[in-house]
Amino acid sequence: MKARYLLPIVIFFAMVAVFALVLYQIGQGRNIKDVPSPLIGKAVPQFELPLLLQPDQTFSSEQLKGHVSLVNVWASWCVSCRYEHPLLVEMSQNTDISIIGINYKDERPDALKWLRDMGDPYEASIYDYDGRAAIDWGVYGTPESFIVDQQGIIRYKHTGPISVEKLEAEIMPLIRELRQQGGES
Amino acid sequence: MIPEIGHFALVLALFIALIQTVMPIVGAYRGMPELMAMGKLAASAQLLFVSIAFAMLTWAFIENDFTVAYVAQNSNSALPIQYRISAVWGAHEGSLLLWAFLLSLWTFAVTIFSKSLPEHFLARVMGVLGFVSVGFLLFILMTSNPFDRLFPAALDGRDLNPLLQDPGLIIHPPMLYMGYVGFSVAFAFAIAALLGGHLDATWARWSRPWTTVSWVFLTVGIALGSWWAYYELGWGGWWFWDPVENASFMPWLAGTALIHSLAVTEKRGAFKSWTVLLAIMAFSLSLLGSFLVRSGVLVSVHAFATDPARGVFILVFLCVVIGSSLALYAWRAPNVKGGGSFELFSRETLLLANNVLLMVALATVLMGTLAPLVLDALGLGKISVGPPYFDTVFVPIMLPLVILIGIGPMVNWRKGDASALMRKLRWIIIVSVILGLAIPLMAMGRTTLMVTAAVSLGAWAILSTAQYLRDRMVRNTGKRGLSAGVYGMAIAHMGMGVFVIGVTLSSAFSVERDLHMRAGDSVEMNGYVFTLDSVTPVNGPNYRADRGQVTVTLDGEKVAQLSPEKRTYFVQTMPMTEASIDASLFRDLYVALAEQREEGGWAMRVYHKPFQRWIWLGPLLMALGGLLAAVDRRYRTSAKRIVQARQKLSSQLADEGAKA
Numbered sequence: 001m002k003a004r005y006l007l008p009i010v011i012f013f014a015m016v017a018v019f020a021l022v023l024y025q026i027g028q029g030r031n032i033k034d035v036p037s038p039l040i041g042k043a044v045p046q047f048e049l050p051l052l053l054q055p056d057q058t059f060s061s062e063q064l065k066g067h068v069s070l071v072n073v074w075a076s077w078c079v080s081c082r083y084e085h086p087l088l089v090e091m092s093q094n095t096d097i098s099i100i101g102i103n104y105k106d107e108r109p110d111a112l113k114w115l116r117d118m119g120d121p122y123e124a125s126i127y128d129y130d131g132r133a134a135i136d137w138g139v140y141g142t143p144e145s146f147i148v149d150q151q152g153i154i155r156y157k158h159t160g161p162i163s164v165e166k167l168e169a170e171i172m173p174l175i176r177e178l179r180q181q182g183g184e185s
Numbered sequence: 186m187i188p189e190i191g192h193f194a195l196v197l198a199l200f201i202a203l204i205q206t207v208m209p210i211v212g213a214y215r216g217m218p219e220l221m222a223m224g225k226l227a228a229s230a231q232l233l234f235v236s237i238a239f240a241m242l243t244w245a246f247i248e249n250d251f252t253v254a255y256v257a258q259n260s261n262s263a264l265p266i267q268y269r270i271s272a273v274w275g276a277h278e279g280s281l282l283l284w285a286f287l288l289s290l291w292t293f294a295v296t297i298f299s300k301s302l303p304e305h306f307l308a309r310v311m312g313v314l315g316f317v318s319v320g321f322l323l324f325i326l327m328t329s330n331p332f333d334r335l336f337p338a339a340l341d342g343r344d345l346n347p348l349l350q351d352p353g354l355i356i357h358p359p360m361l362y363m364g365y366v367g368f369s370v371a372f373a374f375a376i377a378a379l380l381g382g383h384l385d386a387t388w389a390r391w392s393r394p395w396t397t398v399s400w401v402f403l404t405v406g407i408a409l410g411s412w413w414a415y416y417e418l419g420w421g422g423w424w425f426w427d428p429v430e431n432a433s434f435m436p437w438l439a440g441t442a443l444i445h446s447l448a449v450t451e452k453r454g455a456f457k458s459w460t461v462l463l464a465i466m467a468f469s470l471s472l473l474g475s476f477l478v479r480s481g482v483l484v485s486v487h488a489f490a491t492d493p494a495r496g497v498f499i500l501v502f503l504c505v506v507i508g509s510s511l512a513l514y515a516w517r518a519p520n521v522k523g524g525g526s527f528e529l530f531s532r533e534t535l536l537l538a539n540n541v542l543l544m545v546a547l548a549t550v551l552m553g554t555l556a557p558l559v560l561d562a563l564g565l566g567k568i569s570v571g572p573p574y575f576d577t578v579f580v581p582i583m584l585p586l587v588i589l590i591g592i593g594p595m596v597n598w599r600k601g602d603a604s605a606l607m608r609k610l611r612w613i614i615i616v617s618v619i620l621g622l623a624i625p626l627m628a629m630g631r632t633t634l635m636v637t638a639a640v641s642l643g644a645w646a647i648l649s650t651a652q653y654l655r656d657r658m659v660r661n662t663g664k665r666g667l668s669a670g671v672y673g674m675a676i677a678h679m680g681m682g683v684f685v686i687g688v689t690l691s692s693a694f695s696v697e698r699d700l701h702m703r704a705g706d707s708v709e710m711n712g713y714v715f716t717l718d719s720v721t722p723v724n725g726p727n728y729r730a731d732r733g734q735v736t737v738t739l740d741g742e743k744v745a746q747l748s749p750e751k752r753t754y755f756v757q758t759m760p761m762t763e764a765s766i767d768a769s770l771f772r773d774l775y776v777a778l779a780e781q782r783e784e785g786g787w788a789m790r791v792y793h794k795p796f797q798r799w800i801w802l803g804p805l806l807m808a809l810g811g812l813l814a815a816v817d818r819r820y821r822t823s824a825k826r827i828v829q830a831r832q833k834l835s836s837q838l839a840d841e842g843a844k845a
Binding site: 002005006008009012013015016018019020021022023025075077078079086090093105116117118119142 | 422425427458462465466469476496497500503504507508511512514515518519555558559561562563571572573697698699779780783788790
């Protein structure tokens with residue numbers, strides 16, 4: 001039996017091993033769609049990155065401190081972000097919650113066009129071209145959203161587009177609670 | 186009672202499938218004709234019982250039987266009747282039942298068109314198909330029974346996902362599944378040939394029409410899915426490199442490679458073991474696709490309900506089916522003798538290049554789809570792979586493939602004549618480049634290097650194929666007409682050219698504007714003036730909507746009246762954008778209502794997309810070509826001739842017996 005005829009079956013079982021591992025991990029209670037972030041309860045990772053709209057200015061992790069904010073990781077090539085975006089725009093119009101965007105692995109003109117076309121809900125848009133900061137944040141895929149409190153501690157993470165239900169049932173109550181705790185109105 | 190009848194029919198079908206697996210295989214092994222004949226019988230019985238199950242589930246949907254959990258989850262009494270029927274395959278359980286139903290349909294089709302197949306071979310084919318069916322029926326009965334009752338019964342159903350309430354989605358899944366499941370026939374032929382040890386040109390000839398027909402269904406299914414995404418998702422995109430899309434695209438790439446490789450095996454006896462591997466691969470990727478979609482291991486915007494228990498079952502099933510076929514391959518393929526020899530410049534080599542390119546393309550899609558999963562599972566970090574990866578990696582692989590389209594058919598088997606080919610093609614090269622410049626300039630008034638290069642390639646595929654057809658006709662004068670297969674191949678190849686031109690011009694020159702418009706406002710795009718006349722509320726059967734009226738004029742003349750809607754469905758309260766599109770051969774005008782603004786007026790999305798239709802016209806031509814090739818007379822005449830020869834032989838034997 002020549003080795004090259006065995007190659008297909010070897011490749012196949014290597015793939016099966018990975019699938020089995022993933023299924024095992026899901027079976028152990030890990031929800032792939034909602035990866036619990038080990039960062040919850042920890043301070044946001046340090047970063048200093050240029051802004052999307054003003055490339056000569058930077059935004060650092062220090063600037064997240066002082067008020068509760070919703071940090072949203074997005075990209076113009078991301079399909080699910082399109083589902084989510086109108087909701088963010090609506091939030092920015094109807095509430096005073098500060099939404100900070102991290103634009104992930106995007107071309108600047110594409111991202112700018114997106115904001116121009118679809119509305120810009122972000123108080124500041126951080127431009128993470130090589131995805132370095134997103135890796136530190138443990139970003140699994142776009143979109144992802146984090147709630148960061150006044151001390152710059154990550155309190156909540158949501159993977160995938162935010163739904164209206166999720167927003168009303170979890171995100172808004174948590175933000176309100178954090179604001180009260182921090183004495184913010 | 187109705188659901189219980191359906192459930193019972195499924196259980197019976199499972200036992201029949203077991204008989205269909207065991208009896209003919211044992212019969213073929215022991216040489217017992219009566220056991221082998223049971224395969225055909227069991228296939229018919231299985232079709233009957235799976236059809237009954239399918240009909241019962243459909244009936245439960247039509248009758249709004251909300252005591253059935255699956256109906257309650259996916260239907261509603263206000264849902265229009267056509268969507269109540271299509272809701273049968275609107276979610277996991279019903280999709281699987283559709284799979285099983287289509288599988289029994291394909292199996293039955295094999296028994297009908299099998300008159301030319303030797304008894305042993307047919308018996309093994311039935312056995313393999315029966316085995317696949319056992320797997321699917323077991324899967325349905327053990328983890329995903331669509332007939333489970335719901336106590337207490339629901340007062341009304343939760344309704345079908347509004348995204349799926351669309352004419353395109355009524356036929357998209359059946360088409361796609363016909364393609365997936367159809368590859369099981371080519372697969373069964375390959376396994377039967379490996380089992381019997383007769384891997385020859387005849388086997389390839391039998392496989393070709395079946396493979397091509399499945400490929401046609403898959404092509405139409407994918408094109409329909411893309412068309413649906415284009416108008417239903419409301420943002421004008423037509424392909425997203427989403428894992429679920431990739432899952433259907435990978436078997437298509439393997440199937441395309443298989444069609445070309447089968448041609449070499451049939452005509453020249455070469456690439457036999459490779460062809461057999463491709464047949465296994467095409468079907469394995471269909472199964473893999475369903476595993477990825479149904480098990481929840483991949484995160485996708487298609488967001489199907491997922492369940493690890495189902496994932497485990499499919500994975501075990503994959504191991505048994507694919508693992509055993511690949512083991513059989515590793516065991517038997519080394520004994521396969523090579524075919525006729527060929528020189529470096531020959532049609533064999535070019536088809537080999539086609540296969541290599543398609544395999545590289547397949548590998549890039551597979552890697553892009555699985556890499557995030559693999560890295561994450563091994564704890565090597567998390568990445569997400571999106572269109573930037575696929576566009577940069579995939580497109581460069583496709584371009585040489587399009588160049589090959591023009592050359593391949595004109596080169597002779599065994600030994601081609603490169604200089605004669607050059608003489609013949611140089612004018613086509615020049616004309617293609619001129620068209621590459623002229624088409625974008627005439628349509629849009631501008632071009633870029635990339636656009637000209639890509640349009641030239643598309644034109645090249647069309648023109649060189651036309652040249653090939655002309656050559657064949659000239660050579661054929663006086664004889665009977667060209668075979669359907671030649672026309673089929675030519676049309677499919679031209680379809681590829683049409684597709685390339687469409688993708689290029691649409692992606693390079695589409696204009697998209699997001700606007701805030703009030704009644705009476707106008708916007709101008711590429712010469713077209715879009716005016717929002719009004720937005721009025723309307724009521725649908727299970728939704729209410731705001732409907733805009735948009736008049737489009739060109740040079741002061743009205744060219745289209747569009748009425749986009751923003752719908753809110755009563756049960757699933759999900760806002761849906763129903764885009765309104767005026768389509769023509771050279772441009773689409775596309776308007777979608779985004780949302781109502783508090784300050785009055787509407788946020789709207791307006792597109793002008795040149796050559797958008799060509800993106801689907803191309804695949805339709807490919808499918809049409811495939812259909813023509815599959816009905817080529819020679820598949821039937823050869824079958825008839827074999828039967829006649831066999832009858833003649835047996836009557837001769839009988840005569841001799843009588844004489845003696």
